[in-house]
Amino acid sequence: MRSFSFITLIFVIQAVCAIFFVSDILLTVLGLRSSPISWQTRELLEIVAALGLLLGLILGAGAILHSMKEARQVRGQLRVASGAFMELLEEKFDLWALTPAERDVAMFSIKGMNTGEIAGLRNTSEGTVKAQTNAIYRKAQVTSRPQLLSLFIEDLMADALPGVDVEPLQQRQSGTR
Template identity: 55%
Template sequence: MRGVATILAVFLVQFICALFFVGDIVASVLGLPIGPMPWEYRELLEVGAAFGLLIGLILGGVLLRRALADRRRAEERLRRASSAFGELLMERFDEWGLTAAERDVALFAIKGLSTAEIAAIRGTSEGTIKAQTNAIYRKAGVSGRPQLISLFLEDLVHDLKPDMETDPSRPAATPGAAD
């Protein structure tokens, strides 16, 4: 939330300073009378507005740099998570004793491809893919694709515990209540 407030503050400072300069130019072009003002005050206003734009530019650059660094960190975490998920898949496939063809079919099925799409990619018939998916489900001990996917989701979220204190939208657990 603090980052949003900072961005809004930078935007507001730049807007006010730009408005001063644009308003001054428009007033000059249209010949609008501006009340008398000592030149010293006018110079201070112009210097202040220019300084405000400069500060906005610098803070905008800092925020952009920070946003790019956050993006790089997020991409790295995603890459690691993707790698860990791939390792998890391979471990499970090894445990289940899947053949190379079954591994390919299982990966495509987990990615959400239909039987027809998998058959087209693998250059086989839909019947072959159905037989392979049935073998995969049997070896994994599940009855279908949703259960297969849920096995991996359970592994991924197994260690995550909801933090009831920081999530006010979740109701508090009642002592002695069954899960």
């Protein structure tokens, strides 16, 4: 919210200064100025307006640099989260003792591909993929793709949800109740 207010302030400063310059030119060109102002006052107003535009430029550049820094940090966090997710996948696949073929099918399934797409990518029949999918579900103790995916989501969110007991889920996954 603070960032939005800051950018709004930059916009307002630049808009006021731009309006000053445009209105000054229009009033002069159209001859609508009723009483001329002293050249000292006019120069002072122009200097203030120019400084306002310069300030807006500097603050805008600062806001852009800040946004770029935040974007780099978010991309770094996303890379870490992606790596953590892959580690979690590998841990679960090891825990469930999935074969290399089952690992591939599980990975494609988690990515949201259907049986036909997985069969096409693996150069196997849909029946083979269905059998491997059933073996994965049996080893993971789930009955569907959404349940399989929820195992990973729950593990990733466990640290982020204080007070939520994930122990029963972890016991179910490891086979100890």
